[in-house]
Amino acid sequence: MPEKLPVIRLAHITKRYGGVVALRDVEFSVLPGEVHGLVGENGSGKSTLVKIATGVVQPEEGEIFIEGQKISRLTPYLAFKRGIHVVHQDLSLFPNLSVAENIFAHEYIERNRSFVVWQDMERRALEVLGRLGVELDPREIVGRLSFADQQLVAICRAIASSAKLIILDEPTSSLTFREVQRLFGFIRELKAQGIAFVFISHRLDEVLEISDVVTVLRDGVNIGTFPKGELTKARLSFLMTGREITTESLVADLPEAREILRVERLTRRGEYADVSFTLHQGEILGLIGPRGSGRTEVALTIFGLRPPDSGKIFLEGKEVVFRSNRDAIRHGIGYVPENRLLQGLVLDQPVADNITVTILGELVSRFGFLHPSRKIAVAERAIRDFGIKAPAADAPVRSLSGGNQQKVVLSRWILTAPKILILDTPTHGVDVAAKESIYEMALGLARERGIGILFISDEEHEVLKVCHRILVMREGRIVREYRPSEVTEEALRREIVG
Amino acid sequence: MALLGRVARSTEVYLVGVLLVLSVVLFLLNPKFATLENIFDVLRNNSFLGIVALGELVVLISGGIDVSFTAIATVAQYVMGVLITRYAVESVFLAFLIPIPIGIALGAFNAFLVNRTRVHPVIITISNLNVFYGLLMVISKGKWIYGFPAPFRDFARLKVLTLVSEKGVDYGLSIFTVVWFLIAVVTWLILQYLPIGRKIYALGGNSEAARRAGFDIFRIQLFVYCYIGFLSGLAGFVHAELNQMIQPNAIVGRELDVLAAAILGGASVFGGAGSPLGVVLGVLFIAFVKNGLILMKASAYWHQVIMGFIIVLAATLSAYQQNLERKRRKGV
Numbered sequence: 001m002p003e004k005l006p007v008i009r010l011a012h013i014t015k016r017y018g019g020v021v022a023l024r025d026v027e028f029s030v031l032p033g034e035v036h037g038l039v040g041e042n043g044s045g046k047s048t049l050v051k052i053a054t055g056v057v058q059p060e061e062g063e064i065f066i067e068g069q070k071i072s073r074l075t076p077y078l079a080f081k082r083g084i085h086v087v088h089q090d091l092s093l094f095p096n097l098s099v100a101e102n103i104f105a106h107e108y109i110e111r112n113r114s115f116v117v118w119q120d121m122e123r124r125a126l127e128v129l130g131r132l133g134v135e136l137d138p139r140e141i142v143g144r145l146s147f148a149d150q151q152l153v154a155i156c157r158a159i160a161s162s163a164k165l166i167i168l169d170e171p172t173s174s175l176t177f178r179e180v181q182r183l184f185g186f187i188r189e190l191k192a193q194g195i196a197f198v199f200i201s202h203r204l205d206e207v208l209e210i211s212d213v214v215t216v217l218r219d220g221v222n223i224g225t226f227p228k229g230e231l232t233k234a235r236l237s238f239l240m241t242g243r244e245i246t247t248e249s250l251v252a253d254l255p256e257a258r259e260i261l262r263v264e265r266l267t268r269r270g271e272y273a274d275v276s277f278t279l280h281q282g283e284i285l286g287l288i289g290p291r292g293s294g295r296t297e298v299a300l301t302i303f304g305l306r307p308p309d310s311g312k313i314f315l316e317g318k319e320v321v322f323r324s325n326r327d328a329i330r331h332g333i334g335y336v337p338e339n340r341l342l343q344g345l346v347l348d349q350p351v352a353d354n355i356t357v358t359i360l361g362e363l364v365s366r367f368g369f370l371h372p373s374r375k376i377a378v379a380e381r382a383i384r385d386f387g388i389k390a391p392a393a394d395a396p397v398r399s400l401s402g403g404n405q406q407k408v409v410l411s412r413w414i415l416t417a418p419k420i421l422i423l424d425t426p427t428h429g430v431d432v433a434a435k436e437s438i439y440e441m442a443l444g445l446a447r448e449r450g451i452g453i454l455f456i457s458d459e460e461h462e463v464l465k466v467c468h469r470i471l472v473m474r475e476g477r478i479v480r481e482y483r484p485s486e487v488t489e490e491a492l493r494r495e496i497v498g
Numbered sequence: 499m500a501l502l503g504r505v506a507r508s509t510e511v512y513l514v515g516v517l518l519v520l521s522v523v524l525f526l527l528n529p530k531f532a533t534l535e536n537i538f539d540v541l542r543n544n545s546f547l548g549i550v551a552l553g554e555l556v557v558l559i560s561g562g563i564d565v566s567f568t569a570i571a572t573v574a575q576y577v578m579g580v581l582i583t584r585y586a587v588e589s590v591f592l593a594f595l596i597p598i599p600i601g602i603a604l605g606a607f608n609a610f611l612v613n614r615t616r617v618h619p620v621i622i623t624i625s626n627l628n629v630f631y632g633l634l635m636v637i638s639k640g641k642w643i644y645g646f647p648a649p650f651r652d653f654a655r656l657k658v659l660t661l662v663s664e665k666g667v668d669y670g671l672s673i674f675t676v677v678w679f680l681i682a683v684v685t686w687l688i689l690q691y692l693p694i695g696r697k698i699y700a701l702g703g704n705s706e707a708a709r710r711a712g713f714d715i716f717r718i719q720l721f722v723y724c725y726i727g728f729l730s731g732l733a734g735f736v737h738a739e740l741n742q743m744i745q746p747n748a749i750v751g752r753e754l755d756v757l758a759a760a761i762l763g764g765a766s767v768f769g770g771a772g773s774p775l776g777v778v779l780g781v782l783f784i785a786f787v788k789n790g791l792i793l794m795k796a797s798a799y800w801h802q803v804i805m806g807f808i809i810v811l812a813a814t815l816s817a818y819q820q821n822l823e824r825k826r827r828k829g830v
């Protein structure tokens with residue numbers, strides 16, 4: 001039997017953007033029916049590699065082979081025709097159209113002159129869905145599906161245009177544990193049918209679980225392609241960052257500390273019920289649970305944005321009722337939202353303005369005008385203190401990496417000198433090294449300034465590492481409380497899934 | 499039909515209900531409302547509004563917006579008026595052929611600017627509204643046109659169905675109402691069964707995904723702005739027929755009525771939603787309200803107040819509906 005030809009092979013690829021080398025002499029190939037993990041920190045060249053494999057950008061040096069045939073100039077259309085597809089993080093679906101139409105929308109380009117035969121389209125959609133064993137109504141409007149189901153529609157769309165390789169870009173970052181397992185089931189099913197996958201993720205556990213081989217990129221260089229058997233999570237982190245990253249708990253036991261926040265039997269219909277806990281000075285309290293478990297809703301209530309139907313909130317022993325988040329901020333509560341890009345930052349505005357937006361009142365002169373020099377001075381100190389990597393205080397936030405953007409959001413709240421800080425999944429979508437620096441920031445704030453931190457997360461190892469106590473939330477209720485020493489990652493995960 | 503979109507369909511069912519209630523109320527206030535004569539009259543008088551609203555719907559679905567259509571209709575009908583009176587054009591068909599290409603050309607101009615400048619279409623088309631209308635006023639000096647050739651006058655009285663009232667006056671279903679409903683059917687067929695129609699929905703639903711899917715965005719934009727241009731030209735003809743007179747300032751200013759009808763009918767200013775049936779119902783709703791006000795002899799200023807109120811109400815309702823939709827999707 002002849003050896004299987006790779007679906008795609010990139011040979012000695014080099015790509016520069018201006019003076020910056022994005023990829024240097026990279027070798028990368030994917031065999032049919034293979035799940036190929038691709039890992040690397042932000043800026044390591046993963047997305048450039050994907051863009052080259054799909055013809056979106058052209059390499060300066062190197063060759064591209066598709067099924068053994070040399071392609072002199074790969075265009076997006078050619079890549080599509082040859083069966084190389086990407087499922088982007090945002091899925092690129094049409095939320096207002098049906099499942100069937102999303103699967104076959106690409107056909108409108110070539111069948112420009114024929115009528116749309118709905119029955120035919122729906123029948124063929126059922127066939128494709130059937131190949132995956134997905135039970136979805138082809139007539140359902142895509143915008144009404146859960147994110148996980150929408151993702152399956154995007155995968156079906158690739159299959160419907162006879163994909164041979166499907167590149168999944170961070171497919172699990174918005175999925176619950178169960179949805180991830182379901183997705184993996186579908187990947188295995190399609191793999192058995194000979195379809196290859198490139199699986200790009202920051203979640204190394206998942207990369208190791210689903211991949212046959214893993215390629216590690218660091219600073220645009222291929223560090224190596226390893227069979228799964230040779231890898232552990234620690235080794236993978238080391239290969240990505242070039243430094244050891246511990247999984248040991250980073251927190252010391254908290255001495256008897258003063259209570260700063262207590263909530264009693266908080267309930268908000270349809271969101272969460274009977275939530276009680278306390279938070280102490282200098283404590284990091286983990287709140288972990290799947291998406292939709294009510295964790296963010298509880299946080300927003302404490303931040304004054306969603307009034308509870310019943311229950312009480314006490315700050316330093318005194319009951320408070322917040323009518324808005326302005327009340328909460330006045331009482332020393334800070335909230336770093338889940339999606340910093342959507343809710344937290346004005347991306348085109350300078351770093352300095354983004355940092356100081358919470359304390360504008362303090363930067364105003366006697367006549368009510370803003371002091372530009374004072375603003376810059378405060379911002380520069382924050383940039384230094386919190387180790388934000390920014391070219392200048394007046395550079396737009398957009399020019400910063402994800403991890404550094406997150407630090408900008410954090411630092412603006414710290415400037416308000418809060419007593420309580422709510423961090424809502426602060427490491428979502430940032431790379432390993434940036435995660436570490438966010439942990440260090442949180443730990444430093446708790447230890448040195450005595451801030452009580454409510455740390456919302458969906459990664460078990462993370463709460464085990466940085467929290468003094470961990471609350472597990474499921475279907476709107478707090479179901480367990482642990483100390484990190486009392487529970488393993490596995491046990492915690494089982495408790496979360498329920 | 500099945501894939502019309504469940505949201506749209508529910509909007510339409512809802513509108514039919516509202517229309518029925520409104521009709522009963524109007525009938526109780528003034529029984530004259532429910533006479534066939536009055537209904538046919540309303541349908542005839544609103545065929546201009548109905549036709550351009552269908553064009554606006556198509557633009558809105560694509561995620562764009564056009565407010566210059568009133569100026570396009572005016573320019574198109576004015577040029578027609580000048581030509582047929584000066585050269586005494588006897589053929590109505592020939593007259594009909596004049597405004598259409600003018601509308602399409604001006605629509606293409608809109609599409610070109612929207613695509614190349616990447617400025618929001620509301621800005622582009624407001625500017626073009628002023629450019630088209632301003633130029634017309636400069637050149638025409640605002641002069642009215644009347645005294646059309648006889649065949650042009652007779653055409654306006656053409657009916658598909660003729661009845662005689664108790665007082666012995668002829669009335670019936672006007673040819674222009676038929677044209678309006680025909681356009682609605684054609685628009686529905688295009689949107690529902692032609693790839694270009696589906697691409698219009700897709701573009702309005704997610705423009706980035708449409709780009710990635712390889713759709714030719716300019717071609718879609720060209721189609722939608724030319725389509726409303728075409729319908730504006732046609733509506734300009736209808737308007738001239740209905741009034742038997744062309745005033746350069748008669749149409750400009752009615753943009754909000756048309757937008758209101760489209761939004762009432764389920765179209766969204768964010769794109770991706772709406773159906774021709776909904777827009778026809780939206781136009782009927784506005785037409786009935788206005789007719790009711792006339793039958794009640796309310797002052798013209800009240801018309802404005804009530805129209806403004808309806809727009810706010812429609813926009814609020816559709817925002818509320820979207821909110822519900824989002825909550826249901828999150829499914830806490």
